Amino acid sequence: MSKLRVASFSISIDGFGAGPQQSLEHPLGVGGMELHQWVFPTQSFQQMHGGxxxxxxxxxxxxxVRGFNNIGAWILGRNMFGPVRGPWPDGSWKGWWGDNPPYHVPVFVLTHHPREPLVMQGGTTFHFVTEGIHAALERARAAANGKDVRLGGGVATIRECLRAGLIDEMHLAISPVLLGSGEALFSGIDLVSLGFRCSEHASTPLATHVLLQRES
Amino acid sequence: MSKLRVASFSISIDGFGAGPQQSLEHPLGVGGMELHQWVFPTQSFQQMHGGxxxxxxxxxxxxxVRGFNNIGAWILGRNMFGPVRGPWPDGSWKGWWGDNPPYHVPVFVLTHHPREPLVMQGGTTFHFVTEGIHAALERARAAANGKDVRLGGGVATIRECLRAGLIDEMHLAISPVLLGSGEALFSGIDLVSLGFRCSEHASTPLATHVLLQRES
Incomplete structure (x- = not known):
């Protein structure tokens, strides 16, 4: 059965998945980049980004590495794809990742504003879905052809999918930093009632990894 | 300078310091005991409790061990001292810890209902403070005589002290469990604005320890 998975999603000690005041200069909010310090030194990240x-x-x-295993399609919230708000002014914004994004599979971007699919190098095609998360998941599942679908974020999109009961598995990395404010990942969401339990955990000097799985 | 310190305070992955539905059978709320699995096997805990x-x-x-170093007095919320609510019916409830509690210094219990001090074995005396947290802290600081004051909890008391800017240092242990609901330690509290940063962290198979210190 194809799962909807969140992976390598970083949160702070105080539970924020992004900092306040997101902008082009601070796509993860002020202080948000601190959450991801565990990722940058890894071989996998270095290989994906030219190292x-x-x-x-x-x-x-x-x-x-596990976060990319058996992934046949991605879903991204609009803010994960870029800082552009409102209708697309033109086709110039092609994501944060250059000509060869690290997905290499179809990526379904949630947006309120229609746009033609965007074919990138390396197998990534961005599809823009205006009909909401259920439609995006249906299209992503079809594209994934039996493999899993990875939900990239951001926080608002993950919260919407949690509340809709759509997410099967989440790997979170708790980074040893405080953000103080920003987007709280779990505030007001009862993960136990949703069926989740912590099935695996492991720590490194840079992060505490927890795997949360939903029992069906 | 005498500090007000929280130490060995356990929270869940989803940020709860106690589970829902606290009662005599579940003093830490349903599932709350799971938070403390990292404590029970330790030499320090075993020695304190007859092991x-x-x-x-x-x-x-x-x-x-560090949580007990240089502590000259404690402050406890009413619920930490016991399950009795309302006026004290008699002097029969003497805490959860038997005749020789593991404090061995004066302990100031926050309550709305006056009660005579309770002298226990081993140097612990419970004082009952009805004038609120600032009065309790003043009395605890005087009793500590230059040493630090440890704030035992619970969640509501810690939150009150955080908001009042009284806490200097918190050692939290993040346990690899989900509680889903209960008492959220940080919800709506901006630790960065309060001046806290994570100054130290270390992980074991049972918990991720973080030390949060307030810069003065």
């Missing part, structure tokens, strides 16, 4: 064979192996890297 | 010299040493134990 060649360098980078660290071990628990942090293992979790990054 | 003699057995028990594990290492990071978990080190944090338990």
């Amino acid at each position: 060649g064979g360098s980078g660290e192996t071990g628990i942090d890297n293992d979790f990054v | 003699g010299g057995s028990g594990e040493t290492g990071i978990d134990n080190d944090f338990v």
